[in-house]
Amino acid sequence: MNDNKTPENTPHDSAIMQGGIVRLRAIGHHDLDMLRIWVNSESVRKGLNKIMPVTPEGHEMWFENLKTDKNKVGFAIEAVENNRLAGAVFINEIDPYNRRAMITIFIGDESERGRGYGGEAVKLAVRYGFNFLNLNRIGLLVAVDNIAAVRCYEGCGFKQEGIARSYFYFDGVYRDVVSMAVLRDEFGEPT
Numbered sequence: 001m002n003d004n005k006t007p008e009n010t011p012h013d014s015a016i017m018q019g020g021i022v023r024l025r026a027i028g029h030h031d032l033d034m035l036r037i038w039v040n041s042e043s044v045r046k047g048l049n050k051i052m053p054v055t056p057e058g059h060e061m062w063f064e065n066l067k068t069d070k071n072k073v074g075f076a077i078e079a080v081e082n083n084r085l086a087g088a089v090f091i092n093e094i095d096p097y098n099r100r101a102m103i104t105i106f107i108g109d110e111s112e113r114g115r116g117y118g119g120e121a122v123k124l125a126v127r128y129g130f131n132f133l134n135l136n137r138i139g140l141l142v143a144v145d146n147i148a149a150v151r152c153y154e155g156c157g158f159k160q161e162g163i164a165r166s167y168f169y170f171d172g173v174y175r176d177v178v179s180m181a182v183l184r185d186e187f188g189e190p191t
Contacts, residue, residue, distance in 0.1 A: 016075060017124040022117050024075035024124050027088065031076050032063055034085055038108030046170055048106060070094070073133070077107070077121045086117045089125045091133065099136040101129055114148070122156045130184045139181035143168060150178060157182040 017024040027035070036059040038044050054062070066074050071094045077087040087107040094101040105122055107113045129135040142149045144163065154160075158180040166174035 017128055018080070019120040019124055021080055021115070022086065022120045022124070023078050023080055024089065024121060024128070025078060027063070027066065027074050027076045029063070031085055031088075032059055034108065035059070035076075035088060038087070038106065041108070043110060044106045044108060048104065073128075075121075075125060075128075077105075077117060079112070079117065084112075086112050087121070089121045091125060091129050091135075091138070094133060094135075096134075099134060101133070101135055101138055103129070103138050103140050118149075119152045119155055122153065126156065126182060126187060130187060136184045137181055139179065141167065141177045141179055144176040144178055150180075153180050157187050159186070 016026065036054050036056065039048070039059075040053050066072060071092070073091045073094070075089050076085055077089055078084065079086050086109065087105065089103065089105040092102045092104055103122065103125060105118055105125070107118050126138050129138050139161075140153060140158065141164070142153060144150075150160075159182065161179045161181055164177045164179060167177040168175040
């Protein structure tokens with residue numbers, strides 16, 4: 001396990017959304033080093049289909065852009081039990097006219113996966129998308145062979161819509177992806 005506790009000067013009441021086991025909060029400058037380490041790890045890169053490593057300078061530019069990009073909202077995922085940064089979730093490609101967007105998530109520390117953090121973070125982010133961004137549809141793409149993620153998204157109300165063949169190319173292998181989405185009126189959580 002890593003030692004990535006939230007700094008003392010970051011109040012936990014800065015949570016934008018809170019569930020039983022995770023809270024979503026704004027990504028702070030103090031999160032950048034850990035997020036960059038995770039984004040450069042093979043397991044996260046594979047899940048996000050990122051082939052190029054992220055430099056500190058590139059990550060800083062990404063963070064500055066995140067603060068002003070009207071087509072993307074990003075959240076740090078923090079475990080409630082120990083106030084540790086667990087990953088990040090993003091609502092991307094926000095289209096206010098058609099009221100749709102895409103979602104991307106990762107849990108960075110492999111030892112933190114399988115604890116329900118990702119599922120709860122997705123539900124909180126989807127609720128934020130429906131309530132605060134006035135979206136009607138939130139979609140995602142996930143590798144067909146990532147069975148745990150597909151099950152997690154189905155548990156969050158996402159429905160499979162189709163397969164895109166040879167969509168991702170990672171480490172010399174083409175991978176099929178499942179297109180999934182949840183609509184506002186299908187979402188089982190109060191909005």
